[in-house]
Amino acid sequence: MSNRISTSMLYQQSIASLQSKQASLARLQQQLGTGQKLLTAKDDPVGAGAAVGLDRALAELERFGKNGDAMRHRLGMQESALSQAGDIMGRITELTVRANSASLSDGDRKAIGIEITSLRDSLLEVANSPDGTGRYLFGGTQDGSPPFTRVAGSVAYGGDQTQRQVEVAPQLFVADTLPGSEVFLRVRTGDGRADVDAQAGNAGTGRIGSFSVADSTRWDGGRYRVEFGAEGAYEVRDAAGEVVASGTHADGDAIDVAGVHVVIAGAPAQGDAFEVGPAATRDVFATIDRLIGALALDPTTAPQRADQQNALQGAMRDIATAQAHLIDARASGGAQLAALDSADGLRDAQGVTIETTLSGLRDLDYAEAIAQFNLEKVALDAAQLSFVQMQRLSLFDLLR
Template sequence: MRISTVTMFEQSTASMNRQQSDLMRVSQQIASGRRVVNPSDDPQAASRAIGVDQAKAVTEQFSDSRVSARNSLSQTESIINSVSDAITSAKGLLIQASSDTLTNENRESIASELKGVYETLIGQANSTDGNGRYLFGGYKDSQPPFAKDGNGSVQYKGDSNVREQRVDATRLMPVADNGETIFKSVPSGAGYVVEAKQKSGDLNEGDVTFRGPQINSVNDANYGADFRITFTSDSEFNVETFDGNDWVLADPADPTLTGVEYTGNQDGTAQQVSFGGVSVNLEGTPAADDSILVAQADGEQRKPDLFRTMEEAIRVLESPADNATKKAEMRNTLNTAMRDLDNSLDNVLTVRASAGARLNELDVIDAVGSNRMLNYDQTLSDLVDLDYAEAISEYSLRQIGMQAAQKAFVDIKGLSLFNYM
């Protein structure tokens, strides 16, 4: 077979170009430190590497999200800690104010201190994060969640939702509790609260005071039901329960619950009234329509409200206790307020513990995320990173191949019959 000179030149050029291309490819790998510089180098590895890169990017985004969540939860925990300190301070002031040795002026001074605590609580309830959003308004975070109405009472303007943030692929974490959860709730199992007011909501006109409640039996068939002691005169009362629509007699046929003779105003001995495994002790002289409500702390008849508790305590301390009715009102209101504050403190501590638990959970998720990132880095390294020992050996081989191709071309082009003519 005859091979033309043009064919020899073309094949030699193609061989040198191929050797040069292989040499350049190895040079790029060594320079970049990557085995797969172009997808064509290893299509399967390149495809898998894209998936791993995307997973790394998502994991890094979750890591940034956890930083934001941690900041929000840390600020929430700090504020709630301040709230618990304020409630403890308020409880101490009420204990001081309940002393019979204090004058009206002394109680007004305590009321002034209590107002300061009250305003502090409002400020903490309307705290904002670093972005100017209100922490405790739920998704209504562009305006203060707590504001005073026309009567000077603090009302919640936020919603009942909890702002959440995705901190991992399978975890949507609450990062800020709403104001209802913190300031208008009590922990489960908070028990009963007693309040002295007429059925209409007005203040009692007599001077009956209460002690309690005491839990006698949680196995009673009516345990958990709210009830009310309503005086029909200064010597008789009924025990009523709420049937879902209105207050009705607890048991018209039971003489210990209906038309009961009241003796708490006779010999100075308190009279015990029991229903549903719960009892209260009453003493003093009632007026017709006076009432003593015994309700679940988180029930429909008397919803918990830390700010209302503070407002009632301030009101009664600012009002001079210059007669038996006023003194009874003050004693009853302070007793109710102290029990409410105990429940509020337990609730706030529960919320704080929940925030602390979520911070601990973020630490665990961070550790898992770090391990995941290490796995991704190892997988990427296995897929695309370069083995330098192997690459350098191949580079030397390609150099020899390139030199051989060049030497062969020099020898071939020198083959000509004209050299012998």
């Protein structure tokens, strides 16, 4: 095999060298113009692939940020709605305390009942608060229509009991607004642990003054019944009807029922009874309706007045517990808002890290690029000069 050296071959090699150096110079000029060192994937296949993955991570963080903005809007609307609901319940509490005053007439109580009716309707409007985007705050995932409606004198819930979990940062989820069933329906009565009710049709003047779980170690959450006999004698019976305590009652005395101290004022008649048991759940609208019903009574006898006082006292306890329940709901929403702030910080930190890494992969080092550009330009100038000189030569000159 022999290699032939010719003028044409030298010419072609010089042209190829010039074209290569011009291409390198043009590439450097493009890098300097764009500020990017990765112009195409072939420049650095591994780096280009990594940059695409980091772009996707940044886009995901942006999506998480939009999720967080939507949740912050809805949770902020929930906070505002629950604040209004708390103000309404506070006003109802004030009116109930006033209605318990012995100096008020039946007409005064009925007037209070009218205002409380208006407040109940306002509370229903709050429960049906929209979020400003065509959805409703307290409908759970069935939030396309108002969740609460009045049906046959009571309030029905049309939403579901699901609380959305929305991802607002990688592997960090925030709960959406509470379903209305948790805010307005499942509300404890009494003091939240125990409750006391007077038996319907009591013939005496016995009134529930107050009660409290004085000894938590003895309170078992069972159902008990305080039955009165002649001359203030009473027996405490459990759910099976067994007598577990007995004694003689005097006006204002506290009766111990399995660790619950029940203060009964007035004089219960023989056959009167009071029920002690665990706090049940009732929707807040039914509690307000019971209060309105008690205010609408027209008592004419001492037992009827005692019955009204028991109803008003029970309503006042239930409304106070409902008010505390709303405060707990606000606290839950506040915790989610705090979680959103934490998610913002996490996304920002991750975004800075990703952008720094992307900068290292894509951004041009201008000092290095300019130095390389100058070297390539000198090399191109030298190659061009060499090519010009070579054009003047011929192999035939060597034969002379």
